[in-house]
Amino acid sequence: MAVQIERIRKDIDFINKFNASPERGITRQTFSKEYQAAVDYVVKELKYIGTEISYCRGGNIKARLPGTDGNAPAVMMGSHLDTVVHGGRFDGVVGVVTALEAARVITEQKIAHRLPIDVVVFAEEEGSRFNWGLLGSSIWTGQLDHSRLENIKDSGGVTYPEATARAGFEVSDESMLEPEKLRAMLEVHIEQGAVLEKKGCRIGLVEAIAGIKHFDITITGRADHAGTTPMDARADALQAAARIIASVEDIAQEIGAHTVATVGRIACEPGQSNVIPGIVRFSLDVRNPDETVLNSAITTINQTVKDICDNRHLGFEITPLGSVQPVSLSGEIVDLMEEKAREKNIRSLRIVSGAGHDTALFAELAAAGMIFVPSANGRSHCPEEFTRLEDIGLGCEVLLSTVTALAA
């Protein structure tokens, strides 16, 4: 095998030249001119090594290295090129360039493969333009009905199909992604956390992707004068919220087992320094790879909200917003990747992803696997996002060995 990290460096640098916010981080929203330029670069490189390009339903792109068995299901690898606003240089890009480099090595070294090998670029993974994450892969895998697309709009009111057409993206293959035509889906991605770095491991083998439950919680007390209302006569919504928020951390730590729980947004009314808050609204985001543990965490938090509010004679409302089911990735793939890493003396760690990824949508269709590479200080979705080129190279090597083994 001969993964060339200099080629990967050049790919990453080239793609990140296409950036709508050079003053701060990287901004490359789906179907923007920067996005299309980055896609064009990758397509050009993929054509150069002789792949067959298909422009697929949902705005995704597939580049095929045909296998010796024309009827065999494909092994797919790839990620996305869109970013959040003021994001980093690695999220998504790493998965595309490692797949591209793996495909280059396969063609250069004329590695025989019975199964077709596909490089894929998913559209609108971040949801930062159309406020709908994993959009391209959701459409392609049939998890989002095409008819709903007319209602998915960017902040300027442009629908997803309109934006696709305006970008000159012409779908050449209208077919859905069918399970029987897919053997496996593999994705290299930055960890976006600091577990690998902390444990001194250079490769994470993702066993599961956490389920997510989002809630809005509203506490209702009474807005009174901050000067004339004695402490024991108050119905202070923020005092209850503060105790609930503290409990959210305590509960997540107590449950452990990869549980994370976050309050990221809070607002109070009337929001004046000299008025006791009458209403407080805050978000709650709870994640766990095991649905039972996830539900048990939610139950405990909800009970705490009730106890604290009842005790203080305050009203409350817990509104469930979106939720994502936990996903178990393929044990076969984890074992295979672990074996390949061991052969190369790369220290790997079985890990759980707290973030969602396109590959999660493939877990029920085929053998799905993900390789994480370390994020410096766990930073992601920000200009400080950084992953060492050497680690990306190792991720690419494990990807290449695993894909060629599966496609052999």
Place this chain on the structure above:
Amino acid sequence: MAVQIERIRKDIDFINKFNASPERGITRQTFSKEYQAAVDYVVKELKYIGTEISYCRGGNIKARLPGTDGNAPAVMMGSHLDTVVHGGRFDGVVGVVTALEAARVITEQKIAHRLPIDVVVFAEEEGSRFNWGLLGSSIWTGQLDHSRLENIKDSGGVTYPEATARAGFEVSDESMLEPEKLRAMLEVHIEQGAVLEKKGCRIGLVEAIAGIKHFDITITGRADHAGTTPMDARADALQAAARIIASVEDIAQEIGAHTVATVGRIACEPGQSNVIPGIVRFSLDVRNPDETVLNSAITTINQTVKDICDNRHLGFEITPLGSVQPVSLSGEIVDLMEEKAREKNIRSLRIVSGAGHDTALFAELAAAGMIFVPSANGRSHCPEEFTRLEDIGLGCEVLLSTVTALAA
């Protein structure tokens, strides 16, 4: 004595006809047309009973019943007619109409008084138009230099002197309020809290007005991904803030002695449900009538902020904003009012005001006293603000007896 509560009812109803927000509560901002109409009504009533009207420096109005001794210092009584936005029918108005009614009874019954008796209407007590509370009385008593008025503007950029002139308010007496010309200042006001109601008392005798210290507190952690950052690897600014906010309540309750402490405003950045808060800013309002206790509460809270942030390796900044010194009102007046209430079999309570009032500015110039009447459920600065007419009548009776005793 013959205070007529029907006249008081009529006065309150008439004044509250002048309202810029009939759809919700009462809005009567200083020098608005509604404000001027309410002032005109009160002036007309004061002229009717033969008082001499002066339009005083700072936008205040003084109506004098001359005493038999032309050189004696005056006994003054009154309050304000401006309201907060969407405020209530009683805050301020009660102090004006009880002073008006007391003056009516004095003239009707020809009650002899050696000292002049003044009815006063202060301008911009609430600070809701010019964002500067107690403005009229601050100018008149020389606590705010006239030269600074050009910089005090409403949200439309109109300065206080411009607004005064546009409203047709022509100052007829440019003199400052001089201590030697003032014997006492008395104000009836709604409690704006629920202490009297809770204790079943109909009159509060204000011994002191709490000092206030305002702060802005900023906690700085690190904004990380809510899904990929394990609980033990977080620098969550909101988790620290939640614990500090809970401590603020605990500390105020522990110190007791009229201590109140409130966090009324909170905001976090980036403020997304799936991102750990990196920065949290919140307000802190602490009040106590005793400066030593107030400072001790602040010290304890500041130490708690430091302990919690140090323990979590977070940064913090505590920025002092405005502060108001605690004020002790006249013991002579409290004793006198208590005696008058006892004579009338009115159940009174010595009380501390958590809110600021114009009368606080007179405490160093003359004998200053305040009479509180109960607020239903402690509500104020809202459409639900309510005080029973009977209680306002009792407040007026105590005011009348006290003023006539002082002016005798």
